[in-house]
Amino acid sequence: MVTAIVLPDFSEASERLRGRNVRAGYQRGYGLQYGNLVNQLHQDELYNKAMELARERTIVHEQKRMNLYLILRFGFEGLAPGHIVEFGAYRGGNALFMAAVCRELHPGTKIYAFDTFEGMPTTDPEHDTHRAGDFKDAGHQELVELIEKEKIDNLHLVRGLFENTAEETLRDIGSVRLSHIDCDIYSAVKYSCTMSEKYMVDGGYWVFDDPLSADCIGAMEAVEETLIQGNGRFAEQVYPHLVYRNWPPS
Template sequence: MYDILKMPLRYVSRSLRYIIRSEINSSWAHRDQDIQAGLQRKALEETIDYVERNMPGVDSVTSSNELLSKGLSLVKGDGLICEFGVFSGRSINHIASHVNTEVYGFDSFEGLPERWRDGYGQGFFKVDRLPKVSKNVVLIKGWFDKTLPDFVKSQSKAVAFLHIDCDLYSSTKTIFDNLGEKIKPGCVIVFDEYFNYPGWKEGEIKAFHEFLETHHLKYEYIGYNAKHEQAAVVIKAPA
């Protein structure tokens, strides 16, 4: 075997060119056969088309926290502040730092109740202990369909701000089925998995539009994350 450090420079250069060319060719070959990468490219193309058709003039942001902050800045009145899908507590603590009222965080902490998509099976996102949260955060542990009915009965206020970070169509539908009567014009909703992933048309966005149709409400986009999957809306009264 040759020691490349002892080879003449002209041969080293030739050898390096060969290695680099081989690596590039190999990389392209793998990329062309990468199904997941292809599915994501397709999802991105569909999302770009959706943004062009439905969000003209809507300003984008480049992080989920920036979108949460923008949504919170548009909250009017004294209403409920809720997050669905707490996980590590990162986003709910961000929300809590922007308000002077209680923030309700709903999560089973048992992970996904069912498969979401490739790589995210039942139980994904399970945590062994509750996250550390700000003093004004109230965690409500349990599956949404079990915890929401009693919560709704105990609250007289409408919902001012929702952060929906539960991934699944079924979980999002449960939220809207239970909170629907408390979601009024002016309510701000930030979705964490709205689009830009394989299968997005069957997820949170589908449950949201079904809710709008059922309750005869309109909405307006107020922002989206140009680097990921988040979008934010404000609920409007029907024309």
């Protein structure tokens, strides 16, 4: 089911530099933007099978989902055990996708998808262009029924404001290897980044969907305050996602 994928060769790039794996970031980002990884992934049986679950329930650009696939497939080696959290699930497409991939590649890994499933909470016009109620067509009940129908037992929906649900859930989860943050607005991005950091394993990933989007400058501000100014981290990857790692800067 898992086909051979040839990553770009950046063998001379440092495996570990300033809290990031430069070689891995180049392989994923360059391969998707300029190389032939897109074509390779379109031929990958597991990727395509997982996409079938996500296709009708996501608005995220496909290359971002490809990047998540590459991290799940090649990026977890050597990391301590841990689960995956997603802040901002909307209609569940990416969570379904990651659950399908992990069921094959990482049995025992669970995906916890956090969202109000009722649209955006109150936003701050000094930071955000989105408004309360945006993305309210999440279709929570349809998603629940799909999860039951497909017997996706490694995906758990966590409904409510992050501030009301995340801390207790993460405490129960214990360890996180990947935090996929796709919640658009300043307060939500900052909270989810800070909260997931407490449980992130060494070398774990933050994958941000929004900060480089023109309508999500507040998301970038949150990343700057938490990971760049707050912790002195440097990005491992800037295309198609902004990706950081949980290694201390060196």
